[in-house]
Amino acid sequence: MELSTLWFLLIALLFIGYFVLEGFDFGVGMLLPVLGRDERERRVMINTIGPVWDGNEVWLITAGGAMFAAFPEWYASLFSGFYLPLLLILLALILRGVAFEYRGKRPAASWKRRWDWCIVFGSAVPAFLWGVAFANIVRGVPLNAEHDYTGNLFTLLNLYAVLGGLTTVALFLTHGAIFIALKTVGGIRHRANLLAERLGVFAVLAAALFLGVTLLRRATPAAVVLAVLAALCLIGGLIANRMPSRTDPAGRREGWAFVGTAAAIALAVASLFADLYPFVLPSTVDPLTNSLTVGNASSTPYTLKIMTWVAVVFTPLVLLYQGWTYWVFRRRIGTSHIPEEPAPAPASGGRAV
Amino acid sequence: MDATDLARWQFGITTVYHFLFVPITIGLSFLVAGFQTAWSRTGDEKWLKLTKFYGKLLLINFAMGVVTGLVQEFQFGMNWSGYSRFVGDIFGAPLAMEALLAFFLESTFLGLWIFGWDRLPKRIHLACIWIVAVGTVLSASFILAANSWMQNPVGFRINPERGRAELTDFGAVLTNKVALITIPHTVAGAFLTAGALVAAVAMWHLVRRPGRDTGAFRSAVKLGSWTTLVAMAALLITGDVQGKIMTEVQPMKMAAAEALYTTEQPAPFSLFTIGTLDGSRPVWSLDVPRVLSFLATGTFDGRVQGVNDLQAEYAARFGPGNYAPNIPVTYWSFRLMIGFGVLAALFALWALWAIRKGRSPAPERRGTRFLMWAMITLPLMPLAANSFGWIFTEMGRQPWIVFGQMKTAVAASPAASSGDVITSLIVYTVLYGVLAVVEVGLLLHYARAGLPDVTPPPPAESDEDRPLAFAY
Numbered sequence: 001m002e003l004s005t006l007w008f009l010l011i012a013l014l015f016i017g018y019f020v021l022e023g024f025d026f027g028v029g030m031l032l033p034v035l036g037r038d039e040r041e042r043r044v045m046i047n048t049i050g051p052v053w054d055g056n057e058v059w060l061i062t063a064g065g066a067m068f069a070a071f072p073e074w075y076a077s078l079f080s081g082f083y084l085p086l087l088l089i090l091l092a093l094i095l096r097g098v099a100f101e102y103r104g105k106r107p108a109a110s111w112k113r114r115w116d117w118c119i120v121f122g123s124a125v126p127a128f129l130w131g132v133a134f135a136n137i138v139r140g141v142p143l144n145a146e147h148d149y150t151g152n153l154f155t156l157l158n159l160y161a162v163l164g165g166l167t168t169v170a171l172f173l174t175h176g177a178i179f180i181a182l183k184t185v186g187g188i189r190h191r192a193n194l195l196a197e198r199l200g201v202f203a204v205l206a207a208a209l210f211l212g213v214t215l216l217r218r219a220t221p222a223a224v225v226l227a228v229l230a231a232l233c234l235i236g237g238l239i240a241n242r243m244p245s246r247t248d249p250a251g252r253r254e255g256w257a258f259v260g261t262a263a264a265i266a267l268a269v270a271s272l273f274a275d276l277y278p279f280v281l282p283s284t285v286d287p288l289t290n291s292l293t294v295g296n297a298s299s300t301p302y303t304l305k306i307m308t309w310v311a312v313v314f315t316p317l318v319l320l321y322q323g324w325t326y327w328v329f330r331r332r333i334g335t336s337h338i339p340e341e342p343a344p345a346p347a348s349g350g351r352a353v
Numbered sequence: 354m355d356a357t358d359l360a361r362w363q364f365g366i367t368t369v370y371h372f373l374f375v376p377i378t379i380g381l382s383f384l385v386a387g388f389q390t391a392w393s394r395t396g397d398e399k400w401l402k403l404t405k406f407y408g409k410l411l412l413i414n415f416a417m418g419v420v421t422g423l424v425q426e427f428q429f430g431m432n433w434s435g436y437s438r439f440v441g442d443i444f445g446a447p448l449a450m451e452a453l454l455a456f457f458l459e460s461t462f463l464g465l466w467i468f469g470w471d472r473l474p475k476r477i478h479l480a481c482i483w484i485v486a487v488g489t490v491l492s493a494s495f496i497l498a499a500n501s502w503m504q505n506p507v508g509f510r511i512n513p514e515r516g517r518a519e520l521t522d523f524g525a526v527l528t529n530k531v532a533l534i535t536i537p538h539t540v541a542g543a544f545l546t547a548g549a550l551v552a553a554v555a556m557w558h559l560v561r562r563p564g565r566d567t568g569a570f571r572s573a574v575k576l577g578s579w580t581t582l583v584a585m586a587a588l589l590i591t592g593d594v595q596g597k598i599m600t601e602v603q604p605m606k607m608a609a610a611e612a613l614y615t616t617e618q619p620a621p622f623s624l625f626t627i628g629t630l631d632g633s634r635p636v637w638s639l640d641v642p643r644v645l646s647f648l649a650t651g652t653f654d655g656r657v658q659g660v661n662d663l664q665a666e667y668a669a670r671f672g673p674g675n676y677a678p679n680i681p682v683t684y685w686s687f688r689l690m691i692g693f694g695v696l697a698a699l700f701a702l703w704a705l706w707a708i709r710k711g712r713s714p715a716p717e718r719r720g721t722r723f724l725m726w727a728m729i730t731l732p733l734m735p736l737a738a739n740s741f742g743w744i745f746t747e748m749g750r751q752p753w754i755v756f757g758q759m760k761t762a763v764a765a766s767p768a769a770s771s772g773d774v775i776t777s778l779i780v781y782t783v784l785y786g787v788l789a790v791v792e793v794g795l796l797l798h799y800a801r802a803g804l805p806d807v808t809p810p811p812p813a814e815s816d817e818d819r820p821l822a823f824a825y
Contacts, residue, residue, distance in 0.1 A: 100825060
C-alpha cells in the first residue's frame, strides 16, 4: 500500500476517534438543559465527561496536525476554504472548554447559567457544523487550478450539507443520551434511556437519508457496506437500549447500546471516507484537474515514512492510556456523589493593597 | 490594510495571548509537581495545601492555554494557506507529533490528576502530574523546533516543480541549532513566569494575612523566588548563546535589535535611545562600548554588520526589496524583554531579602508598602518579557516568513477575503478580551482565598457511596 493511502486511512481513523469520543461529549452538552432538571443533575451530567472531554478533543487537534503533515494541500485548501464555519467551530469549542472548567468556580446561579449556555452553544454548533463540513468534503466544493476555494459561505450551506449537519446532531444527541444512561444512576439514567429511544428514531431516519443520498451521488462497494453496517449497529444499539439490564432491573443494557451508537458513528464516518477515496477534496469545477486527491495533495514519501513510524509507535500507547482513564472513572455517578459546593472564600482580611 | 496585514495582526494578537498562558502552565506544572512530591516524601500537610492551592491556579490557567491553542493550529490553514502549502511537508510533522506525543499526554493525565485524588494510588496520582509537566516541555520542544525552522531552515530542499520545500533530513530539523538554544531559553522563561507567580502570591498572603499558613507561604516565597532567580541566570546564559547564533544565521535581526545601521568594529551596545531610529538622522543613545561586539561575536572587538550593508547584500542575493524589519519595534522589544525579565529577578531577590532569617515584613513599615506593590506587579513582569521576546523574534524575521525562502507577503490565504479575516480578528479580539477579564477575576479570587482545608472526608460506607473527591 502507498504510504499516502495509509495516511488517508489514519486520518480517517483520527476523525472516527474524534467523532465517537467527542460525539457523546457534544450530546451531553446539548442535553444539559433537557436532562438536567436542577443544578445537581447538571453537575452529574458534566462530571460524566469531566475527566475525559479534554483528551477526547485532542483527537481533533491530532487529526488537524496529521492532515497538515501528510496532506498539506488538503489542509490548506480545506481550512482556508471553510473559513467561517471553522471560525464558528473554534468560537464554540473555546467557550465550551472554558465553561467546563469555570462554571463550578463561583457559586452564583447566574454565573453557572451563563456557562451552561456556553456549553449548549459550544456543543450544538460544532455537532452541526462538522456534519456540514464533511458533507461538503464528500460532495466537493469549487476549487481553482491552484486548489484554492472559490465559493463563499452559502456555497457550503447547501441542502445536502444541512442534512449532513442534522444527521451528526441527531447521532450525537442519541449517543450522548445513551452515554448519560450508561454513566449515571437514579432518575436521570431512566430519563436518558427514554430520551435516547425517541432521539434514536430521528437519528436512524436522518442517517439513512443522508447516507442514502450520499451513495446515490457516488457509491463505492466499501462505502455501501459500511453504511449498511452503520445503520444496523445504530438499530442494534437502540434495541439494546430498550432491553432490561441483567444486573439491575431498573436499567437497560446501556453498555451494548453504547457500543451500538459508537460503532454506528465510526462506520458512518468510515463510509464517508470510503466514498471520498481516492479524492481528499473533490472540485465541482473542472474536477479532473482541480480536485485534490490522495496522490496530488500528499507530502513526500520521506515525511510520510517518518510520520508512519511515529504513529505506529505512539498511537497504541495513546489508546492504552486513554482507555485506562475510562477504566479509572468507570463508576456510575448520581446526585448523591456530587460534593457540596465549596464554601465561598473567606471574607477578605485586609485591604487589597 | 489588506488581508495579509489583518492576518498578521491576528497572528500577533492570538499568539501573544496564547503565550500568556503557556509559560505559566509549563512552569507551574513542575512547581505543583514539586509541592506534591514534597508532600509525598515528608507527609507535611503544608505541601498538600500548596499543591491544591497552586494546582487550582494551574487549572484555571491551563483551560485558557488549551482553548487558545486550538486557534493556533487552525490558523495556519485558515489565514496562511500559501505558507501551509509551501512548508507543510516539513512544518506539519512537528505539529502532528506535538499533538500525538504531548497533547494527549497532557490532557489525559491532567484529567486523571484533577479527578483522581481518591481513585488512584498515591504514587500513581503523583506520577500523573509529573507526566503532565513532562508533556508540557515535550509540546514546547516540538513547536519551537517548528518555529526555529522558520528562523533557520535546515534539512530540506526546494522542489521547483511543486513549488514547495521538502524535508530531506528530519534529524536536522529537530537538532537545528536555533531550536536547541531556543527550547531551553523558552522553558527558562516559563520557570521565571511561574516562579514569580508563586512567590508573589505567597508574599501577598504573608503580609496581608499574617499568622495564617505562615510556614507554607514562607516556603512558597522561597521556592518561587529561587526558581525565578535560577531561571533568570539560565535566561541570561541561553540568551547570550542565542544572540551569537542569531548573529550567525539572521544577522539582520541582530542589527535591527540594535538599530545598528552601519557596520562597526568594535560595536557598542545601546542601552537606551531617543530619536526615530529610522537611520535618517543621528539619534542620541546611551552606549556601552564594545558590548554588542561581545554579545554578537564573543569577542570585544568583533565586527557587527549593520542594517545598510546587510540590505545591500540581501538585495544582491534575493532581488530588489526591503529586507530590514521594523527597527523601532525590534529595538524596543529586545530591550523590554531583557528589562522586564531582570526586573522580575530583582523583585524576587527583594522578596527573599524581606523574609531572610525567619523575618517577616512588618505591615506598618513603609518599605512593606513598596514591597507589596512590587509583588503585585511581579507576576506581570515575566509575562511582558515573554511577549516582547516573541514580538522581537517574529518581527525581527520580517519580511520573511521562512527566512531566505518565503516572504510573508506571499504566504496568506487567497481564499480568505479581507472580510473573512477582519471578521475573525474581531471575534477573537472580543472573545479573548472578555475571557481575559473572567480569567483574571478567577485567578485573583482563588489567589486571595488562601490555602484550602485538606482534612480528608469521613470514610464512606462503601466505595459505591463515596462522593467524588473533586467534581466540576
